[in-house]
Amino acid sequence: MFPSVIRIATRKSPLALVQAQCVADKLQAHYPSLKIEFLPLTTEGDRHLSSRLIEVGGKGFFVKELEQALLNHEADIAVHSMKDVTMHFPPGLVVPVICERADPRDVLVTLSGGDLSSLLQGARVGTASLRRQSQLLAFRPDLQVVTLRGNVNTRLQRLEEGQFDALVVAAAGLERLGFASFVSSQEAHSLVLHFHVISTELCLPAPGQGALGLECREDDVAIQQLIAPLNDPETRDELMAERAFAVRLNGGCRAPIAAYAQVRSDRLCLRGLIAQPDGARILRGQKEGLIDEASSLGELLAEELLTQGGQDILSTLNIYDDKHT
Secondary structure, eight states: OOOSEEEEEEESSHHHHHHHHHHHHHHHHHOTTOEEEEEEEOOHHHHOOSSOHHHHTOGGGGTHHHHHHHHTTSOSEEEEEGGGSOSSOOTTEEEEEEOOOOOOOEEEEESSOOOGGGSOTTOEEEESOHHHHHHHHHHOTTOEEEEOOSOHHHHHHHHHTTSOSEEEEEHHHHHHTTOOOOSSEEEETTEEEEEEEEOTTTSOOOTTTTOEEEEEETTOHHHHHHHGGGOOHHHHHHHHHHHHHHHHHTOOTTTTEEEEEEEETTEEEEEEEEEOTTSSOEEEEEEEEEGGGHHHHHHHHHHHHIIIIIHHHHHHTTSOOGGGO
16 A cells, blocks of 8 residues: 655755656656655755865765654655765665666866867866866866865856856756756856766766665665656666675765766676876776676676775775775
8 A cells, every 4th residue: 555645855955856856756657646745954965065075074965864854754765866875875774766867977067168178278177076087187187176066056157157167067967957958058047058968988977877766764665665666677787886886995976986887788888997086097997797797797897996006096085995805
């Protein structure tokens, strides 16, 4: 017997609210009579917008309050961007549903147009991600990569104000906020913004980028059955490989690591990397195997990169230590 009401915990940011509404719309399509309530929350990550998350506690800062609401029975599910979700869940909570992934790539946003090659010498590029920073500097060592946090609209406003020459943000976030076309340009605020999608060969995505996950209580069978139709098996398989890679490295999307898996027929191809933040050294690898081997492929690729020098890179950032070997 399904419940007649479901309460969705979400962050208060515009993007998070849009993502929660997207999940609500999909549930409503399956269950027209279902009543849906939202519980918008401010997370610790939202309160520390001036620092890199690696300096103030990492990706868990985006989910703790939502998870506590689940444990307190104040909400039934929490909607997360999977790239923000910690590698291990609190006791009593699970993520049984991974929704179909949106575009996992990154996007260069400028006022002048063009791609990364077109940026002026020494251009100021805003991002909060060491993963992006390392790959940008590997391609263009002359760039000035400057820490940039805040919601997407705030970032775009700072670009318009001239604080940056370019931004790098997730394509999925732009798409969900209504910036549907990255082909040429789009009116926003008072100026025209230009978008250029960055290939995964140049900038490999974060584990889980573009995918939404639904977290709930492990013992709440009725809710798990209710949300089950939203699960996308292919995306879930891809994220199993990507997250296994990240778990083995004790890292996440704001560490200088990247992982992107693609299901092709009955096989899965996983690419991953570990990088120095300055881009001077990037270790890359690839594994391919059966879909059922998704987790082991992630672990094997991580082991391979660790032995090639990745352990030394991560240890200098206090991301990896011997107890994880």
